[in-house]
Structures are given as C-alpha cells and as structure tokens.
Amino acid sequence: MKRQLNYILMQTVLWGGWICEYIWFLKHQFQMRFDLWVFVAYLFLLYLCVVRKLGNNNNRRYEIYMELWGRLTAVNVVWYLFVGAKTVHFAGILLVLWKLILLSTIQCITFAGVFQIYKKIMEHFQITTACVITRADTLEAAKEKIRVHDSVFLEDLPSDERNELLKFCYYMDRQVYCNTKLSDIMIRGSGLTQYHDSPVFFCNHFGLELSKRAVKRCFDLVFSVLCLLTLSPLLLVIAICIKCEDGGSVIYRQTRCTRDMKKFEIYKFRSMIADAEKIKGPQLATEHDKRLTHVGRFLRNTKLDELPQLVNILKGDMSFVGPRPERPEFIAKAVEDIPEFVLRTKVKAGLTGYAQVMGNYNTSFLDKLKWDLMYIENYSLFLDLKIILMTAIAIFAKDNHEDFSKWDML
Known part of the structure; x- marks a missing residue:
C-alpha cells in the first residue's frame, strides 16, 4: 500500500512540476494568455506522446532521458505550431525554437530529479527478491x-x-x-x-527499403562532408603526432565486410606498432594490448582512431550507423558457431551501432548479432540520431543502467 501511495505522490509531483513550468513559460517567455482548452489539449498531447513506455525498461539512463527529451521537444513544437506560430515573425523563429528546447530540457530535468527522489524513497519501503x-x-x-x-x-x-x-x-x-x-x-x-x-x-525481412536507404545515404553524405571540414585541423594534428612517434604510416588499412558481405578497405589512424600482425596473424585487439603505441592507446581510448572512416562513409562503403564491420576471418569463425551471424550484413556497416553503445568492449558475437538485428528491424532516422548521440555520451560516460520499470507512465 505504501508503494502505491508513494508512486501516486511522485506522479503528482512530476505532473505538477511540468504544469507549473508550462504555465510559467506560457506567460513569461511566449507572452500568451492561459486558455483552459489549449491547456487541456496540451495535456492530451503530452499523454499521447510521452506517457508511454520509453525504449526498454532497463536501458541506460541517458538513453531514457534522451528519448524523453526528444518526445517532449516534439510535443512542445507541435503545440506551438498550432497555438502560437501566428504570433511570431520569421526572424524570431530561432528564438522561439530555443525557448521550446529550453522548456523541454527543464521538463526532462524535472523528471530526472523526481525519479531519483522516488527511487530513494522506494529503497526504504520495498524489498524485492x-x-x-x-x-x-x-x-x-x-x-x-x-x-x-x-x-x-x-x-x-x-x-x-x-x-x-x-x-x-x-x-x-x-x-x-x-x-x-x-x-x-x-x-x-x-x-x-x-x-x-x-x-x-x-514479417517483411528485406533489410532497409529503397526509400529508407536513400534517406540514410543523403544523411551520410551531408554529415560526412560537414564532419570532415569541421574536424580537418584535429585530423592534421593527430596525423603529425602519429608520424612523430615512430615515423611509420599514419593511416592503417584493413579489409572488412559491409552489406551483402562486400569487402572494402577500412581506414583508421594507426594505433599499433608497424606489422603488428606479422607474427601471430589476425587477432582481436584486447583492452590492454601491448602492441598499442603511446599515441595509439590515447586514440583507442577516445575513439579518435576511427575518424578516417568518415572517408569510407563519403565513398559509400559505410554509414554513420550500422553494424560494425568485421574482418572476413572473424566472420568465418563466428559463422561456425552462429550461422545467422551473416544476417547483420543486410545493411551497410556503420561507424557506430547499437551493439557498440549497448554492449561492452568484449561483447560476444551472439549478443552483437542480437543488437544489430534489433537495429535492422526497428530502423528509423530518429534511431540513427539517437545512437549517434548515445555514442558521443558513451565515450565519456561509464556503463550505467537504471531501472525504469516502476514508471507505468513511461
């Protein structure tokens, strides 16, 4: 009984906080009068778009918050388009958009704070076996x-x-x-x-439809060019550091497989000593691999060694998001135990992927396959953007899972 009462209390606090923030922004940021029917319509829209299960109940905390923020932003933008768009000129669109994003961010922070309070309270009242x-x-x-x-x-x-x-x-x-x-x-x-x-x-298991592949390719082209132009000074500095350390080649080329098992040469900043596989042949890198150079170890830890793959994306060998490309030797080895492993090649290989943001450094081939199939079956441009943001956060964040299963509203 105490659990239910605490749950109702936290829900009340959360919705009360969201309503107060909405009314404050309505009056002080958008200079609009409170209208009961507009307010009811906003709550109804909020219910339809937000009061649903967000992703998996045990996803990483920042993934839950990011998806919630995206839904809140969509609600606020749609609300403003129908209610307040006529009150602003084109010159003020960016300012209005900033205010809407700020409103969504504050609402998301409110949820995070309320959830943490709820979790602390429930630790005293609930013993789960x-x-x-x-x-x-x-x-x-x-x-x-x-x-x-x-x-x-x-x-x-x-x-x-x-x-x-x-x-x-x-x-x-x-x-x-x-x-x-x-x-x-x-x-x-x-x-x-x-x-x-x-x-x-x-079930229609045909990989991505032609229209989805076209949108995905346009996204890859535009953003690979933008990233290469923006990061060109950083790429030059990294190249100089690698060259100065041991005088070896800057770029390392390796054969990988992309869609339909097509082979291509992947580009990476060289992070290991020259001829690292000359003696023992192809082998998976380990977290504390002795073959790494000093600069290479830093590049591996910060994932900067992957930046030259922007050229692969521009060429069409890869996409920003997709199953990570594996070497033919490792695929052949994985197929011996898991014949379905080739199913992950139904789409282009990616610079990052679901298996990378949801798995660990040494995730098994079977678990990689599961995450990659999850991505293929649920592909959308929004999912791509979500994984890209998750990748940026995961580079700096520790592995962190949070149990959201108690929140029926999500």
Whole structure:
C-alpha cells in the first residue's frame, strides 16, 4: 500500500512540476494568455506522446532521458505550431525554437530529479527478491521459485519450457526477464494483422527499403562532408603526432565486410606498432594490448582512431550507423558457431551501432548479432540520431543502467 501511495505522490509531483513550468513559460517567455482548452489539449498531447513506455525498461539512463527529451521537444513544437506560430515573425523563429528546447530540457530535468527522489524513497519501503531459473531447474522447482520471489529471470531455456513459465509468471503477476532468442528479435519488428478471426504477426525481412536507404545515404553524405571540414585541423594534428612517434604510416588499412558481405578497405589512424600482425596473424585487439603505441592507446581510448572512416562513409562503403564491420576471418569463425551471424550484413556497416553503445568492449558475437538485428528491424532516422548521440555520451560516460520499470507512465 505504501508503494502505491508513494508512486501516486511522485506522479503528482512530476505532473505538477511540468504544469507549473508550462504555465510559467506560457506567460513569461511566449507572452500568451492561459486558455483552459489549449491547456487541456496540451495535456492530451503530452499523454499521447510521452506517457508511454520509453525504449526498454532497463536501458541506460541517458538513453531514457534522451528519448524523453526528444518526445517532449516534439510535443512542445507541435503545440506551438498550432497555438502560437501566428504570433511570431520569421526572424524570431530561432528564438522561439530555443525557448521550446529550453522548456523541454527543464521538463526532462524535472523528471530526472523526481525519479531519483522516488527511487530513494522506494529503497526504504520495498524489498524485492529475485530468482534465476536455469536449465538445471525442473518445471515444478521453477514454479516454486516464482511463487516466493517478486522478480524472475529466465535464462536460455527450451522454448516450450520458457513459454509455460512465462504464462505462469503472467498468472502470478511477477516481473519477468528473459534471455532473447534470435527469433524473438526478428518477430519484434513484425506487424499485427488478422487471418480470418485470429490475430497473426507478419514479417517483411528485406533489410532497409529503397526509400529508407536513400534517406540514410543523403544523411551520410551531408554529415560526412560537414564532419570532415569541421574536424580537418584535429585530423592534421593527430596525423603529425602519429608520424612523430615512430615515423611509420599514419593511416592503417584493413579489409572488412559491409552489406551483402562486400569487402572494402577500412581506414583508421594507426594505433599499433608497424606489422603488428606479422607474427601471430589476425587477432582481436584486447583492452590492454601491448602492441598499442603511446599515441595509439590515447586514440583507442577516445575513439579518435576511427575518424578516417568518415572517408569510407563519403565513398559509400559505410554509414554513420550500422553494424560494425568485421574482418572476413572473424566472420568465418563466428559463422561456425552462429550461422545467422551473416544476417547483420543486410545493411551497410556503420561507424557506430547499437551493439557498440549497448554492449561492452568484449561483447560476444551472439549478443552483437542480437543488437544489430534489433537495429535492422526497428530502423528509423530518429534511431540513427539517437545512437549517434548515445555514442558521443558513451565515450565519456561509464556503463550505467537504471531501472525504469516502476514508471507505468513511461
């Protein structure tokens, strides 16, 4: 009971804060009078666009905040276009846009603060017990665990057993987490229709449509040119530093695979000693690889060694966002254990990708494949922008996951 009361209290504080911020901006920033019906329409729009589940409940905290900020900005822009656009001249559009972004930022900060307070309060009132169910557990033993615990994690179980336990968790009203199977991810991006009087899923797994590829390519062309022009002084400084350290080549070329397993030469700033693979041949780099030079170690830690791939993007070998390109040797090795690994080559390789921002340095090939398929099945230009922002933040932020599962409003 205390949990529900605290939840209602925090929801009230959050919505109260958002409403006060809206009214203050309405009066002091946009010089508009309060109108009850306009206010009701704004709340309704806020409900439709924001009061929904944001991404996955256990995504990184900054990803949740970023998606919330994007939705709040969309709500505020749409609201202003219909309500206040007639009150501003073209010369004032940038100022109005700045105010709308500022309003969305303050609303997002309010959510972050309220959530942290809610989390601290709930730590004193709620004791959550969790259990893990593995293949070693019998069906009856698994059900007994579910009866006495609040949260359940189902490991990689056989499909029939997992389905039965999922239904039992649903019946017992338990919070449940499942290891994903490739088929789960493939069907996640499917549509819902009906066959006679039965609901059915339909899947169109053809990679990206021509129109989406065209938009993606235009985005890549424009922003690769802008980035190359903007970062040209930095690229020159890095090249000089690499050359001064050991006199070797500045750019390192390596064969990688992109869409449809097409091979291309990827460009990177050389971060290892010359002929690093001469003795042992191709091998994955490790976090504390002794083959790294002093400048190369800094470039690896800051991801600056990847900047020459802007040229690959300009040439059309790669995209800004997509599955990271792997070497043919590593793909062949991965396919021996995971034949579906080639499915990630249904789109162009990317400078960054979902697996990079959601995984770790040593993420397994199977988990990389799952994240990459998740990206392919749910592609949108907004998702690309989101991953690019997440990449910029992840370079400086530590791995940080936050549980948002308690917030039904999201």
